[in-house]
Amino acid sequence: MPIRAAIKKIKGGVCAPKGFHACGISAGIKNPDDPRLDLALIYSTHPCNAAGTFTTNRIKAAPVKVTQAYMKADSIQAIVANSGNANACTGVQGISDTRKTAKAIAKGLGLRQRQVAVCSTGVIGLPMPMGRIEPKLPDLIAGLGEKNGEDVARAIMTSDTCKKEIAISLDIGGHRVKIGACAKGAGMICPNMATMLCFITTDANISKSCLQKGVLEGVETSFNRITIDGDMSTNDTVLVLANGQSGMPPIKRNSKECKMMRAAIQYIMLRMAKALVRDGERVTKFVTVEVKGARTYNDAQKVAEAVANSALVKSSWNGNDPNWGRIIHAVGYSRAMVREELIDIHINGKSACLGGMQSKTSMKTLRNIVAKDSFTITINLNLGKAEYEVYSSDLSPEYIDFNRSEYAYWKQARKDGLA
Amino acid sequence: MPIRAAIKKIKGGVCAPKGFHACGISAGIKNPDDPRLDLALIYSTHPCNAAGTFTTNRIKAAPVKVTQAYMKADSIQAIVANSGNANACTGVQGISDTRKTAKAIAKGLGLRQRQVAVCSTGVIGLPMPMGRIEPKLPDLIAGLGEKNGEDVARAIMTSDTCKKEIAISLDIGGHRVKIGACAKGAGMICPNMATMLCFITTDANISKSCLQKGVLEGVETSFNRITIDGDMSTNDTVLVLANGQSGMPPIKRNSKECKMMRAAIQYIMLRMAKALVRDGERVTKFVTVEVKGARTYNDAQKVAEAVANSALVKSSWNGNDPNWGRIIHAVGYSRAMVREELIDIHINGKSACLGGMQSKTSMKTLRNIVAKDSFTITINLNLGKAEYEVYSSDLSPEYIDFNRSEYAYWKQARKDGLA
Known part of the structure; x- marks a missing residue:
């Protein structure tokens, strides 16, 4: 059966699968007076099998380096993400800021530090305004709820003009499974993972290796196939968390169920990838x-x-x-x-x-x-x-016009004493 | 001695060296009502040693294919060039049109057909309006003169906003030698030869192999180092004609004089390449x-x-x-x-x-x-x-705006019964 026939679209995003809570708040990362959401948290009530893929740019942002290391060492159970600052080219300070954020979130949620993935997107080369972020982390945890998936989709937006989220359900081996996702893109979109973040959650009971295979297959035919301006970012991250809360038995490796699950992940990624192109910076076609x-x-x-x-x-x-x-x-x-x-x-x-x-x-x-x-x-x-x-x-001419200057960011950073 | 110290800039372009005549006229190639110059001829009164280099695009315009073959078979003594139509992706008809043009010019000048290089630049995919070009070829020959170098520089312009020409003189082994050049560029400029034409003339007495070495060295550090929009054309051509009319004895291979001559060609090419970038489509920096x-x-x-x-x-x-x-x-x-x-x-x-x-x-x-x-x-x-x-x-936003449509060309082509 082709996967599309098995899939039913449902409401919501990353909170659609069982056991996922989320929160999105405004920390004024770009600008203290800007009320837009820019700090997000996804939390699974149960430990997850996690898989991911990251930018191939040789200049990797601090959160990419840290999260890659965490994923090797432990099983991710939460993702904290921000927009407005990429925390890239920020040296030892950037690494330390990332770890500090993971540590604070882990403490508040009763997790180990390495169970918290950190993702950032925004301007490159400016230190994180930790003075504004740190005091907001307790609010982020306190605000966690089962219906806040959309806030995460909004908080990771940079030059995106609309939120991108999706949720589906499908029966796998007689068990109802749900998958949810949100993503951001807009500029610097190019084959081989561009400035984009995509978080996928599922309550399927799927092993880490099967999940990782699904991520690689899926990215190859989705995020690696899109191009807006030929640029490739320092921060690209795709993360998939599977918490097994659907109540199904473990999906066996190389089984029909495993293939179906991978196809469903691929479907989600392709939908998100196409949504990124449609909402590319000043794109009309x-x-x-x-x-x-x-x-x-x-x-x-x-x-x-x-x-x-x-x-x-x-x-x-x-x-x-x-x-x-x-x-x-x-x-x-x-x-x-x-x-x-x-x-x-x-x-x-x-x-x-x-x-x-x-x-x-x-x-x-x-x-x-x-x-x-x-x-x-x-x-x-x-x-x-x-x-x-x-x-x-x-x-479009408007793309160039839009990308002519990020000077406003620098002015704010100077006010913050960071530039 | 560094080459710059030996070089004296003089007035003019391709007609500055002895024995080179030129002509540029309007044939209304883009549009019969357009009075701009669009057809050019460079002619040496004496046989030349010639060298050249061509686009690395696998889709080569008809004049590129034909000229490459002519250069292998015979020694070039004239160049006929047009702007407004690239004669690219025009199949057998394009090849035939190119040969017809070379033949008519050769007949009028008393040369063999293969002594006439043909170059085109302009829109891709439309047949040449030979009905307007052929009747003008006798005027092109009749108009040849020693002071018309600038007309050639103007006739090859497409979206260029100013003509690019240069001429220098230098003493080589006690003999005064002159080198002249003109070029066009504007869009599709990218490392590895972009849509550009560059014609260089000299009255030095230099062998074909030494000249070819000079061209390859020169292009490597000039036209292959420029980029405006990352695109690469079907028609790029650099041609150098040396007619030996300065009266100097033949320059020996690998001699000091040969090296000096190559450095002078390199100097000319770098000057022209930088001029192309400065006049790139809607470029401000x-x-x-x-x-x-x-x-x-x-x-x-x-x-x-x-x-x-x-x-x-x-x-x-x-x-x-x-x-x-x-x-x-x-x-x-x-x-x-x-x-x-x-x-x-x-x-x-x-x-x-x-x-x-x-x-x-x-x-x-x-x-x-x-x-x-x-x-x-x-x-x-x-x-x-x-x-x-x-x-x-x-x-610039203006670059995109400028490149949004070539529809006007197609409308004219339809009027001409060519599309």
């Missing part, structure tokens, strides 16, 4: 770039990513311009094996380029498709059988 | 990204290119934001070997980041530097001795 007929998987990936990341191609989409000439020029510089005279390009199934040359489809027809807020570019190299798919967006 | 202390040359290159191509970094420069956090995050995803705690970043010699953390330099000082229209970012990885340098620019 969702574009699927589909490559077929490549000689190798690696070639298919190179072509898809070159097209999906080209500033010129993305600019043309922003202008409703079905400019296949720019697409094929990106195909050409992708370093994949291609033969110009074999390349076909279709837009929502209508041919734009056949055998490396313009097709007979009228420009008006193609323009009407590209004017939509969502369409698919299919590039067939006609050389082999390998395929790859990437989810991309346009690039 | 010229930024040198200098990487030092890398473990390997390859690592230094990766870091420089990652920083110089990052949309987020370039956006921040546009906003006068000395955002070293975004720079170090690009360093981290460059895939080069780096150690966060060793990285220093300076802006015009003022430290922004030391040992991977913010330095004590005030933001105001750094902001004043980045507000200038030209500055240097120095990234020291402190791991080894390898260095690399790239010339970059900011990315």
Whole structure:
């Protein structure tokens, strides 16, 4: 049975599965006068099996380094996350601030320090305003509740314009299981994990190794397939916590149930990944770039990513311009094996380029498709059988305008005595 | 003696060296009502030794394929170039149109067809409007003159806002030699040859092999070091013609004179490359990204290119934001070997980041530097001795706006019955 048929969408997010509590509050991390939620806590009433994956950027934020170490040493039972400051490039102080936060949360919840994962997102290079964060940690614990999942989804937002959360239920081996998730993205979205955080919770009884396999498979076909601006962050983190509270017996390794569970995680991640692209910074279009007929998987990936990341191609989409000439020029510089005279390009199934040359489809027809807020570019190299798919967006003048300056952050940091 | 001391800048461009004639006219290639120059011819009164280098894009325009073949078979004595249409992705028709153009020019000049290089730049995927080009070719030949170098510089412009030409003289082995050049760039500028054309002429008596060595060395440190938007075109071409008319004896291989000549070509190319960045599409700043202390040359290159191509970094420069956090995050995803705690970043010699953390330099000082229209970012990885340098620019909202649509070209092509 395909996984979609087994899945039922339900209300809520990370608190939908049994035994997960959450809280989101405002600590004024960016700015003491800003009332937006920016500090979040997810807590499982029972110990969890946990799995995760982290940025491949060689410059990793302090919370990434600390959480990676904690996950090796202990089983995570809580996640504390903040937006507004990435705690990246903050040296020994950054590590110490992260540990201090984990320690305070652990103490308040009766956990060991290494059971608390820490995640941050925001501006790079400024020390954390711990003077504002530390006094708020007791409030964060006191505010924990079964219905606050949405507050977590909101508290991790940076330049996101809307919260992203999802929850599903499905029957696995006769037992009702729930999975919930929230994510944030917006800028710096690129293949291989961009500035994004995604927290997934489930009450399934699934082993750490099976969960880890599910995370790797899932990320490969979701968060690693999205690109907004070609940048990759210091803080990307995907964490999955499974607390087994559904009452089901343990899922056996490599069983049908294990596969089903992994497929469900993959489904959740793909939904979240697509939501990140749709809410990319000043994005107006969702574009699927589909490559077929490549000689190798690696070639298919190179072509898809070159097209999906080209500033010129993305600019043309922003202008409703079905400019296949720019697409094929990106195909050409992708370093994949291609033969110009074999390349076909279709837009929502209508041919734009056949055998490396313009097709007979009228420009008006193609323009009407590209004017939509969502369409698919299919590039067939006609050389082999390998395929790859990437989810991309346009690039708008407003994106640049939006990203011209983070100076306001620095001004606040100076006020705080941190810069 | 350093080459700069030996060089004297003189007036003019490709016609400055002895024996070079030129012409630039308007053929209405983009649009029959557009009076801008768009068709150019450079002609040497005597046979030339020629060298060149071409786009590494796997999708090569018809004139690139044809000219590459001609250069292997014969010695180039004329270059015919057009702007407004790239003659790329135009199949057999494109090849035939290119050959037809070379043939007509050759006939008019009394040359063999393979002595005529053909270069095009402009929109991809539309057939050449030969109906407008062919009738103009006799005018192009008739208009040849010793003072028309500037017209060639103007006729090859696309989205360039100003002509780029240069001429120098220098004494080599007691003989006065002249070198002239013109170039066009503007968009799609990226390391490894972007959409750019550069024609260099000289009256030096230099062998083909020595010239080719000079071209490869020169391109490596000039046109391969510039980046505006990370895109790479189908049409890039650098051609050097040497006709020996200065009256000097042949320059010997590996001699001091040969080295001096190569250094002079390198100087010309670097000047032209920097001019392309300065006139990049809607560019407001010229930024040198200098990487030092890398473990390997390859690592230094990766870091420089990652920083110089990052949309987020370039956006921040546009906003006068000395955002070293975004720079170090690009360093981290460059895939080069780096150690966060060793990285220093300076802006015009003022430290922004030391040992991977913010330095004590005030933001105001750094902001004043980045507000200038030209500055240097120095990234020291402190791991080894390898260095690399790239010339970059900011990315402006106006760039995207400018590149949103080429629809007007298609409308004209439809009128011409070509689309």
